[in-house]
Amino acid sequence: MCLFTERAMIAVTAVGAYYANQDPVTVWYGLVLQPYVKQFLILSASLIGVVRWVRHIAGHQDHWDAVKCIIDQLRSNVVNKKAPADTERVTLFKWGTCFRVGSHFLKDCVYPVERSGHVTRTTKACFLASDAKAVGVAGVCWRQNQAICVNNLPDIDKNSTDENIAEYARRGFVPESWVRKQIREGKLLPRTIAGWPVKVAGKPWGVIVVDSRKAELCKTKDFYDFYKEHAECLSKLLRRF
């Protein structure tokens, strides 16, 4: 979309510039367009600049495709490939300020920027991650700056007891209200959550979270192998974001 807008603006600007250098032979051009050519060119150039800047910040689609490919690779390394995509997931979280529609800007939090597979990709999860307070395994992993795995979490569904919900919330570093909201929305809650730090040029960038419906899935060695193979590449891809 950004690319199309940019190309369209360049084309329109070129046409504008062409007519600006011509004699005003047509009446409509002389009367209607000519007085605004200068402003039009300035506006177009500014729009091209803004679109390029947005593209730079958001990142090129090819970069994100490569990041997704790496995330999918991790999923096949640590999770059974045949497992359902919505219950065994790998999510890349970035640390920073996130905005949620209907909510507000949240400073110092981790929010998802890429996820393995083709389902549950519209997640709006956003966890606080500051020195003072961290929410969720993603937030705690960020604060601790080390790999964390929580397993054997209670199996939660709509019939779960208050004790189980409270236990899940405590061990998952999330508020009880968050767990109840997930139940109301009919989401499946993972029983193992592992968070691994992601650094770019030595600086903490975000975390990778693997969640699974299996009660045990830490697979530390597989993660180390993954990092050895892909960390440098991932760091280069994420450097500009």
Next chain:
Amino acid sequence: MSDWIEIDNNKWMVEKKTTIDNVKVTVSMSPYDLPQSIKGDVKGDELIIEFEYITGERTRKESHDNDISFEVGIHSRRIYKMFLNLKSLGGKQLEVIVRKFEELVDKVFKNLLKHSSEQNRRDYYTMTQEVIKDHTRELIDPVLNQKA
């Protein structure tokens, strides 16, 4: 010029049980902190011990005392290079050099550990010290070659 020695990190790729905010969790060392290879080299009057990690970063030099200085990562504080004054490793016999090298490394890491409060930083220094200890003989080889 000596070669890089690959480090067997299997013993560091382990899960440890601990408690965070009263919750029992399993933690592992950040893969970014595990050196992949190490090498020792002599340049001028210094023995340089170099570490290679899965990713690199910008570094700066920091002096520790008269005998040792470091090159550390600006953001991560990982040790990329250690510069040891050759005079502090004085002696011609292998046993003397090894002993002095080990004493020097012990002294410097004891000091680093004393000034680190974060557990994962302490784990990192402990691991780095052990990696150096495990490869002492290969690391001081360039010193012996120079004296021969």
